[in-house]
Amino acid sequence: MTGFVPTDRPPSAPARLVDDFTPALIDVGAHHLCPGCGEPVAMRSALEAVDELGLTRRAIAVFGIGCYTAFSNNLDVEVLQALHGRAPSVATGVKRARPDSIVFTVQGDGDMVSEGLQEVLHTAARGESVTCIMLNNGVFGETGGHMSAATVVGQRTKTSLEGRDPDLHGRPILLASLLAHVDGAAYVARGLVNSAGNVARTKKMLLRAFEAQERRAGFSFVEILTMCPTGWFVETEEAPGYLEDNLAAVHTPGVLKDEVDR
Amino acid sequence: MTGFVPTDRPPSAPARLVDDFTPALIDVGAHHLCPGCGEPVAMRSALEAVDELGLTRRAIAVFGIGCYTAFSNNLDVEVLQALHGRAPSVATGVKRARPDSIVFTVQGDGDMVSEGLQEVLHTAARGESVTCIMLNNGVFGETGGHMSAATVVGQRTKTSLEGRDPDLHGRPILLASLLAHVDGAAYVARGLVNSAGNVARTKKMLLRAFEAQERRAGFSFVEILTMCPTGWFVETEEAPGYLEDNLAAVHTPGVLKDEVDR
Amino acid sequence: MSPAPTVRTRGTLVIDIDACKGCDLCVDSCPPGVLVMTEHETNARGYRYPRLLAGCTGCQACSQICPDFVFQVYKYETPLELPGGPS
Amino acid sequence: MSPAPTVRTRGTLVIDIDACKGCDLCVDSCPPGVLVMTEHETNARGYRYPRLLAGCTGCQACSQICPDFVFQVYKYETPLELPGGPS
Amino acid sequence: MTDTAAPARRLLQGSEAIAEAMIAAGCRFFSGYPMTPFTEVLEHMARLLPGVGGICMNAESELEAVGMAWGAAATGTPAATGSTGQGLSLMQESLAEITLARLPLVVLDMARAQGDYYQATRGGGHGDYRHLVLAPADSAEAVTLIGLAFDLAERWRNPVLVMGDYYLAHTARSVTIPGPVDRAVPAWGLDGSSGGTGRAKLISFLGSAKQRDDVGYDLAAHYADCAAHTSTMAHAVKPLAEVTDTEDAEVVVVAFGTPARYVQAAVRELRSEGLAVGTVRPITLYPFPTEAVARAADGARVVAVYENNQGQMVDDVRLAVLGRAPVEFIGGLSLDSSGFGIAPDLDVRVLKERISRVVAS
Amino acid sequence: MTDTAAPARRLLQGSEAIAEAMIAAGCRFFSGYPMTPFTEVLEHMARLLPGVGGICMNAESELEAVGMAWGAAATGTPAATGSTGQGLSLMQESLAEITLARLPLVVLDMARAQGDYYQATRGGGHGDYRHLVLAPADSAEAVTLIGLAFDLAERWRNPVLVMGDYYLAHTARSVTIPGPVDRAVPAWGLDGSSGGTGRAKLISFLGSAKQRDDVGYDLAAHYADCAAHTSTMAHAVKPLAEVTDTEDAEVVVVAFGTPARYVQAAVRELRSEGLAVGTVRPITLYPFPTEAVARAADGARVVAVYENNQGQMVDDVRLAVLGRAPVEFIGGLSLDSSGFGIAPDLDVRVLKERISRVVAS
Amino acid sequence: MERQFIMTGIGGQGVQLAAAVVARAAVLEGREVQVFGSYGGMMRGGATESTVVVGDGPVESPPTVGSTWSAVLMHHEHAATVVDRLAPDGVVFVNTSVVAPGTVTAGRVVEVAATDLAVTIGGIMTASMVMVGAYGAATGLVGLDSLEAASRVSLPSYRSRHAELNDLALRAGFAAVDHGTFPAWLQPADAR
Amino acid sequence: MERQFIMTGIGGQGVQLAAAVVARAAVLEGREVQVFGSYGGMMRGGATESTVVVGDGPVESPPTVGSTWSAVLMHHEHAATVVDRLAPDGVVFVNTSVVAPGTVTAGRVVEVAATDLAVTIGGIMTASMVMVGAYGAATGLVGLDSLEAASRVSLPSYRSRHAELNDLALRAGFAAVDHGTFPAWLQPADAR
């Protein structure tokens, strides 16, 4: 055991706590998501952004249905649980009724690109002053790993066992790219959480998206590519690389549109 | 009455009939659409294209719900009536089950851009070998002239009496432009029927779209801007100009994508 | 009195007057401008309708734009010279 | 026997071993590579878990990437020199 | 038809009366997608709501309309949505789950005939949930029932459905719109302000237990609570019915909504011709006025049911009568070619004829 | 659990048995969107259909799934779709109109408990339409009823709903998959070939009259035809029920689906303990086996109804018994926290206890 | 007591507006009123019909009635179905500018050359208003003052310049027939 | 006649597979079989339970049973709810490598140190197979040949290299207990 630093108690030398176990605004740290899942990391970033901008007492999160839904009764911001695919309309109703609140949705790719594609596009076109956050793992994690409308060509899923075949299943919809072409959208960005650096970059996008909402610049959108080792049928430690080489190669990360200052 | 040529009977001098009353594949010429409506003109073009390509014995039209639905029981090609917004999925089912048929939808902007936006996008992404035809008058003609998701900024409708206000109602979705960014779409074009020349150009687009389907190049799409004097609250003779100056100024006509030969 | 001017007429129409809804689209789209709407006469359904002057080219612009399929268009095998023209 | 090498250590962790699900993400993301997974030892839920070597910088890479919120990260007010380093 | 002179009594079409009544009842959020004969209500709401600081959304589809209403309702804003029965079909998933999220909402079914009775009273969606259902027979009653609908929705945190039809929408009557009701923002409504308190609010159809309470989603408990709530509500809400001339009636005719007005007119004429006929008009369709029907049936030789559909409410009548008297269906779907719900059968002569046949049998 | 050795009898989970039975019954088009416990059927169909030249579509939503199935059905291809009751809520508009378009379609409701009884039997959508509804109690019966469903759908050009549940989906039994059925392409199916003949086919929920026939859309006539068809169908289709030990039964328990297996087990034990108990298990939920229930109720002191919901089929039982005996509801919604439909109440001891209480009362 | 009044014509004759004016006039006189209009679609020349029921208590009639106390026929096209429903002692007002005099034989007939009168006062589209003025005069169901007041509130604001023309029409109709020949009420509303 | 068999353990012990092997073996012997499995979610260490009912006619039991003729306990964690349901004369097989011997007192107990045996033959994950071999030997509910055949068809093709190990495990279990001590059937299936 020699060589290991004791980590079962706070340090005895004077030290400052810079990151605590349970992230800001998450009630209970323990959850049932799979080992290596990227969704808790993305959730953490979103909530840290709310916290850092001082929006805690105004924020209302509207959840879709997917694995991340496990967090919907586990936050210290207000939450409204919506149905699979329907969060953007529900968020619209909330925001219009309570224009001073900060409203954001948390949805997966199955939720937002498959079941509810139309909702997010209309909400963007309306220039609705809400922020939609999509956790994109290119798969229906919750139901056991089925192909979504965001699954990339060649990706193995339960419903594309030989890999997504463009001739049979078509090609993925690159939602952020599409939204960037919609007039009412003021901010559109795509991040990923497969490394600490990318987590930090993604957090910046989230901060900017909330800023867009604060300034009523229009609709704001952050897509976050997340690891789903279970749905991808890969080992947890291979998942960050798989994300980089497969999903991120098609759903290219970056800020696609920023008209917040316009 | 002097100066008028008699037009109550065929000419007595030798002459060739080049255009008959009721267009090809339309059973009964008389219909209840409003004076000056552009939809019958667009319908005519689509059916002439079917006829000219010799596809009559293979064509199946899938209708949405709007004013044009008046033609759904009036054609000499097979017709399947779908619900408002749902034609692309229904067309998908038809085409997959009968791959040798030529399947096209007829839908309005309310049908396709409002109620059923997601259907056409998914169908395009799947690269489905069907042709979707949208009659875009920027308004729900059938219900009496309400704003659709394609209504242009400033356009007066029953639900935007002062003209569509981007701050209140958002901005129009430019569907053809969006579809051109979807990978599975092989052919995307936008025509209009406000003049004989434009009718002819639009017909060419329709011919090319059916060719795309014939060659299994992928999804094909033709948007046709049509006059709706009733829903626009303008005189019939002003409608072609209104179309040009308002709708066509935003939904710009042209071929947006042609990967048929690829 | 000079002889009535004539105009070269390559085509002609049969017009199903009662099918017309008086929208004016044909008139505006006729390249030689040989269609004119009635002013007071209306058809059985109460609409004004178009009438044809000499000079039709048989181009089908009217029949292609007419929402109510009111026209039959003929092309003469040999163009006629009909009285009419600019008045 | 030369004195054990030391390594500059600016931060340290508290690890909630039983919360860990053994995914390895922290280990791969630690810039100085001072986290190592156990090989045979498992926690109460049957997962391997990470242990800390000297040299932590307190950068929070591990805590930001860990899906199970297993880490508390501390920064020493004055960096320590701890035995350890390349072995 | 608006009476801009605005006297106490105004001649308002049903659609407009409903809209005005909603505003008076405190409705401050409305969302919908056009579909005849619901369209007119939407148009009136779009015109009226901004004036009272409310929001009317021209949703892009019925699914989005119900989603928007859901969101607004969750903030505690008195909200409503609606469509025809066809549009409501698209809303069924949401309507079912909004009920389980315990949110108040008023839902208009401006139906095209009376074929949506099952959908309205049984819940066309999945699972066990019930909406309270009110069926006015004319615009004056619609005004009253709209007020009641908002009261009941608020009181029970449950959707309340108001079923109208084409005749109701398009018939103008002299009505009095009541004075405005002020509704307090309920404590459970979301506005963001409970964030960071350790007790941030949660509104969910999966239940409102939080993980920090060591319960997690306890679906079984939540569903059981909801079921108990439904049952309490169904027993507490007073069933309403209009009963005429049933004491000595040999034949009792049951009908609801506008068609009931035709039935009542036919029965009045038959009475004046000396026949012992009476009527029961259920006003609440859920809870169904079982007792009123049972009582009316008690002395009767036969109970006849008229509905403009193939026989749906007849189930509830049979369940009320429970064999006390034979129940005969004298309705049937009747529609003109517009499909909007104008019914050739809605003719006093036709109905007299059908009722007479039952009397004679 | 696949038995690749493929003997006559195979151990198949309900989901797989259903999928295999659909293939055998001639199903050549399937579309669906994942939702437990329907997901497994979809997975099996995706695996099996290509092998027989069929098409399985991973639709992007339930709305699109039902649309695709609609299109395929219109070509005369034996087609099916499905979901849980929740997903079916989204399909209600289409399911209602597909019925009016007179198309055959098999719809699976792999329900999460039994709360979708109303939705299934009354039609959760708008208007007057009915689906035939079959409710197997185990995978062996599911295999038979799937075959029957395709037969009935073809015969009546009407959707047929098969209601399963989590237990059915996840319980493996030794079953025999019947030999393949060959279904002729019906004459009405679209394939494009009638274009240009002057009699091009039209399939529409608005009726199939063509303008050239000088009828236009005659909605009234079309709806009347459909209503007549529904009624003919409802009378012609034989209601099915499994009846046990009712001749001398003082108490008759009515239950359907997998829960009925638990009820039957409980009743067997009670019988062996000397109690005069019998059961009726409706197999067709629409048409409901009214006569079988009425006959069983005739000598009984009380009729008890078990459903894993808050009481829905109990309506139909009451309508069948019509006062002959009191009808007591002994069910109630029971779910574990997964929400998938595993029910703590489905325990022979719990059920014996509830039935005994009715007997004693 | 309830009095039914059915007005029928073809699209474009202003039938719905005129019927609404009668209804509003009755409301102004404190009566309870019900109006149901139906139109034959968006094409010109389709049937248009409005059923007005006026009562001294809440109206019990359904939106459409099987039997009517009075009717106004603006055009012969769709008149038959209304004449059919006329009560035995019903009063029927016929626009003899369009419907040939003597065509209608049922009930008690009042003939008014309404379209001609309308043309005279300068607006062919006010024929229905003329008819309604005559109706008011002969039946007293509503008074002329009320009709004029109702006519004003019934016009959309952008059409208020038509108000004067309508008044002229109402008055012309009112003057064209004998007054109180077929009294609708035993006593006027304000005497109740 | 129906015989119930409940196997329980924690996730990762191969309980569902082993129960399926018993079920398939019974099918191979011409019996009617029903199997219902339930798992406690996706986390390791959750409860996992499988209920198998074998009959000589169509199985009448519902998917889960209130009372069982036999049980196999692989782990103590979730054993109590199964022991509760054991019929008075029920047979219970206990994996004494994990469950302390003597812990289970209900019914007729057969103790097998299955995990130890599994380690011996070279695969700790075959402990459930050992147990099932022992179960077959003691009850004759299914024979060893059927178990081996069933084991092979129950493995996904990409795992067929495990087949041999499983056979070893089945045989080790079969050899570890007395044969026919608690006969499931009056006579073997093939003698019916």
Ligand SMILES: Cc1ncc(C[n+]2csc(CCOP(=O)(O)OP(=O)(O)O)c2C)c(N)n1
């Ligand atoms: C209407 C409806 N259809 C299907 C489902 C079942 N379902 C639950 S989550 C899910 C997919 C989730 O995928 P995604 O949104 O990508 O989230 P992830 O699980 O990957 O985080 C599905 C299909 C549902 N809940 N509702």
Ligand SMILES: Cc1ncc(C[n+]2csc(CCOP(=O)(O)OP(=O)(O)O)c2C)c(N)n1
């Ligand atoms: C689900 C549903 N919602 C609403 C309607 C009512 N409706 C019929 S047509 C229509 C709009 C038609 O607009 P569009 O598609 O643009 O066609 P247009 O009439 O302009 O040709 C609407 C809202 C419907 N039929 N179905």
Ligand code: SF4
């Ligand atoms: S299935 Fe995928 S998304 Fe869901 S919890 Fe597991 S890893 Fe995360």
Ligand code: SF4
């Ligand atoms: S409303 Fe518009 S689209 Fe409809 S028929 Fe009239 S002009 Fe055409």
Ligand code: SF4
């Ligand atoms: S055919 Fe051409 S030239 Fe002749 S009338 Fe028509 S538009 Fe004019």
Ligand code: SF4
């Ligand atoms: S375009 Fe047709 S309908 Fe319009 S005026 Fe000309 S002939 Fe008449």
Ligand code: SF4
């Ligand atoms: S804080 Fe940084 S240096 Fe320290 S263990 Fe974590 S990742 Fe490594």
Ligand code: SF4
């Ligand atoms: S990232 Fe977290 S859960 Fe994963 S191994 Fe490290 S400490 Fe454990």
Ligand SMILES: [Mg+2]
């Ligand atoms: Mg996902």
Ligand SMILES: [Mg+2]
């Ligand atoms: Mg349109």
